[in-house]
Amino acid sequence: xxxxxxxxxxxxxLIFCFASxxxxxxxxxxxxxxxxxxSGSHQFMVTGYALTNFIKxxxxxxxxxxxxxxxxxxxxxxxxxxxxxxxxxIEDGExxxxxxxxxxLYTLNDYLIxxxxxxxxxxxxxxxxxxxxxxxxxxxxxxxxxHHGGMLAGQHLxxxxxxxxxxxxxxxxYVFFMSMGPTLDLDDGFIxxxxxxxxxxxxxxxxKFGFLPIPELAIGYAFENATVxxxxxxxxxxxxxxxxxxxxxxxxxxxxxxxxxxxxxVVWLNIDNPNIAPLTFENNSNGGYAQIAFRPGNxxxxxxxxxxxxxxxxxxxxxxxxPENELMKRSTIGINYWLSSSSLFKFAYxxxxxxVPGGSTTNEHRFIGQIAFGF
Amino acid sequence: MKFxxxxxxxxxxGLGFFAVLTIVGCASTTDIVDRSGAQLWGENCARxxxxxxxxxxxxxxxxxAGMHMRTRANLSGIVTRKIIEFLKTAN
Numbered sequence: 001x002x003x004x005x006x007x008x009x010x011x012x013x014l015i016f017c018f019a020s021x022x023x024x025x026x027x028x029x030x031x032x033x034x035x036x037x038x039s040g041s042h043q044f045m046v047t048g049y050a051l052t053n054f055i056k057x058x059x060x061x062x063x064x065x066x067x068x069x070x071x072x073x074x075x076x077x078x079x080x081x082x083x084x085x086x087x088x089x090i091e092d093g094e095x096x097x098x099x100x101x102x103x104x105l106y107t108l109n110d111y112l113i114x115x116x117x118x119x120x121x122x123x124x125x126x127x128x129x130x131x132x133x134x135x136x137x138x139x140x141x142x143x144x145x146x147h148h149g150g151m152l153a154g155q156h157l158x159x160x161x162x163x164x165x166x167x168x169x170x171x172x173x174y175v176f177f178m179s180m181g182p183t184l185d186l187d188d189g190f191i192x193x194x195x196x197x198x199x200x201x202x203x204x205x206x207x208k209f210g211f212l213p214i215p216e217l218a219i220g221y222a223f224e225n226a227t228v229x230x231x232x233x234x235x236x237x238x239x240x241x242x243x244x245x246x247x248x249x250x251x252x253x254x255x256x257x258x259x260x261x262x263x264x265x266v267v268w269l270n271i272d273n274p275n276i277a278p279l280t281f282e283n284n285s286n287g288g289y290a291q292i293a294f295r296p297g298n299x300x301x302x303x304x305x306x307x308x309x310x311x312x313x314x315x316x317x318x319x320x321x322x323p324e325n326e327l328m329k330r331s332t333i334g335i336n337y338w339l340s341s342s343s344l345f346k347f348a349y350x351x352x353x354x355x356v357p358g359g360s361t362t363n364e365h366r367f368i369g370q371i372a373f374g375f
Numbered sequence: 376m377k378f379x380x381x382x383x384x385x386x387x388x389g390l391g392f393f394a395v396l397t398i399v400g401c402a403s404t405t406d407i408v409d410r411s412g413a414q415l416w417g418e419n420c421a422r423x424x425x426x427x428x429x430x431x432x433x434x435x436x437x438x439x440a441g442m443h444m445r446t447r448a449n450l451s452g453i454v455t456r457k458i459i460e461f462l463k464t465a466n
Contacts, residue, residue, distance in 0.1 A: 045439045075439045083443060110452030113445075129447065135424040164449035166407035173449035210449065215418035250422050341425040374424075 043075040048085065049342075049374040051133040057366040065091045069100065069132070079107040101155060116159040122175040122208045123222030125246035125265050126289075127154045134342045134374030137261070137293045138334045140350065142314040144267055144287025151287045151316065152242060152267045153182060153193040153224075158203065164210075173210030173220070178203050181226025184238055184271070188323045189279045191228050191240055191271060200236065202227035220246040228271065235279075238272045258296035265289060281321035289314035295338075310334040310348075327355040342374035408453055412461025415454050423448070429465035437462040 048071040056062040067089035074082040085100035103117035120128040126145045130136055144151040158179030165172055181204025182191040204226030212218045222244040229235030246265040253260055266288035273283055295308040315329045334348035351365045407415070420426050432440060441459040444450065450458075 043435050043439050045436055047440070073439045073443050075442055081442050081446075083446075105446055107452070115446065129423045162446065162449060164451050166451055166454065168406050169404055171407060171451075175449070215422070218422065248422060338425070341427050341431075 041077060045073045047071045047073065047375060049132050049134050049372065051370055051372040053139055054369040055366060056368075058364055063093075065089070067091065067133075081105040081107070111165050112161060112163040114159065114161055118155055118157045119160060119177075121153045121156050121206075122160060122162065122177055123206050123224050123242070123244050124152050124154060125220060125222075125244075125248070126263075127152075130263065132374060133370065133372035134344065137291065137308065137310045137336060137346075138312055138332055138348050139346045139368045139370035139372075140332065140348070142265070142287070142289035142312070143316045143328055143330065144289070144314065145265075150193075151269045151285055152244065153179075155193075156180070156204070156206070157196070170214070171212040173208070173212070175206075175208040177206045177208075179206070179226075180204065182228055182240060184228040184230070184235055184240075186235070186279070189271065189281070189283050189319070190322075190324070191269075199230040200227050201231065202239075216249055216251045218246075218248040220244075222246075229274070234276055235274055238274050240269065240271045242270075243268045252298070254298075256294070256296070257298040258294055261291075261293040261295075263289075263291045278323065281319055283319050283322065285316070285318050287314070287316035295336075306338040308336040308338065308344075310336065325357055329353045329355075344372055346370040346372065410457075412457035412459075413465075416458045416461050419448060419450060419454065419458065420444070429462045432462075432466065434463045434466065437466065 048069045050068045051066065053065040054062065055065065067087065069085055069087050071083065071085045076082075082102075082104050084102035087096070087098040087100045089096050089098075099118060101118050101120055103115045103119045105113055105115040107113050122128055124145060126142060131141060131145075133139075145154065156177055156179035158177060160175055160177035162175040162177075163173070180195045180198045181202070182193045183195050183199050185192050204224060206222065206224040208220060208222040210218055210220040222242075224242040224244075225239060227237070227239045229238035244265065244267045247263065249260075249262040251260055252258070267286060269285045271283040273279065273281065289312055291310065291312040293308055293310040295305075297305050299305050310333070312332045312334075313330070314332075315327070317327045318325045330350055330352040332348050332350040334346055336347075337345045339345070346369065348368045348370075349365065350368070352363070354362045354364070356362070410418075417426075427440075429437075437459055441455055441462070445452075445455040
């Protein structure tokens with residue numbers, strides 16, 4: 001441990017020393033000498049992102065929130081890799097520290113990688129690929145995706161096998177994973193994804209397929225199944241099945257002098273009905289989002305080319321007879337101003353309708369400003 | 376039963392859709408494995424986020440970030456190696 005700390009400390013000190021000297025750009029000799037010092041065969045990098053929010057809800061006091069997510073990447077050789085992210089945040093009046101993911105990866109061949117640990121849910125396209133604040137085009141996440149709660153796990157604790165294969169001009173992607181799976185909440189019939197101690201021996205499994213007929217377009221389907229009831233209770237056979245579809249299209253359109261970006265994802269969650277009070281209802285929920293963004297990145301004007309316009313519609317629909325059975329529908333419009341390829345200001349206004357049993361609707365709206373920086 | 380039937384119909388519709396897209400995919404130009412590192416970089420690295428400029432990282436950092444992205448984006452080994460080589464020459 002002490003040795004590793006010493007080596008890391010030396011490497012970081014060396015990097016700082018070299019970074020603080022101004023180096024001639026084209027001196028490849030010097031560059032290769034420096035790389036000799038920097039590399040060895042093990043390589044280490046800290047990256048991540050930071051954000052600060054300003055939120056003004058309709059009838060409540062305005063709030064600031066902030067977060068910092070360091071990501072640690074460690075490459076031992078061409079096959080062995082480690083990735084971990086820690087989330088540090090002050091949000092909803094609380095300070096939280098979470099292990100977002102920590103995974104050891106081993107490359108089996110050109111088309112297959114094995115990973116074990118806590119990893120972002122491969123079935124959850126938004127969480128796995130789009131949620132970091134410098135990538136997400138709005139300051140909020142769709143309600144169903146469940147970064148910490150929702151209808152689809154944000155992370156899994158277990159292992160996965162994954163990869164991609166080009167087939168002529170197209171590509172297929174595939175992931176198989178096995179994990180602790182969620183647990184059933186006996187009060188409201190919903191499932192809790194934060195499962196750090198499994199209540200049964202039956203592990204959750206999942207599959208994800210992606211298909212990219214052309215590089216700009218990706219469509220995906222994912223399936224998850226897990227027994228969620230506790231072993232040796234009346235609920236031991238209750239299982240939850242999830243189907244997810246996702247869609248992504250991003251293209252530079254010359255006629256529009258900019259980039260169009262379309263994203264969508266829908267999830268259907270079905271939990272068995274054990275018919276034991278209070279869980280005596282058909283337990284089917286669904287949720288999803290569709291988002292369109294346009295950035296006129298190819299216009300001549302320096303100000304306009306950094307602007308981006310975004311619209312997202314998202315919803316969650318809980319079972320009709322469940323204790324908590326509201327339908328939530330939300331529209332969000334946003335304008336972003338890009339400061340660099342991975343930092344931006346976001347200004348968004350959202351309008352949410354909550355339809356409760358009996359059909360009455362309440363409406364909430366709020367303004368959110370954010371600055372985000374990915375490094 | 377009704378439930379299963381609904382999913383069978385969805386599955387068949389889905390597979391049909393995939394079949395059409397496969398034909399579209401196979402009809403498109405050069406095979407992915409024959410494309411240059413620069414082209415593959417342009418095609419694969421702007422789907423989820425803005426393209427990160429080659430100059431933003433050192434050679435050693437691109438090797439690490441490249442391996443990170445290989446898993447995230449399910450890239451095959453050969454595509455990843457070509458992209459990393461390109462980034463190392465362009466930074």
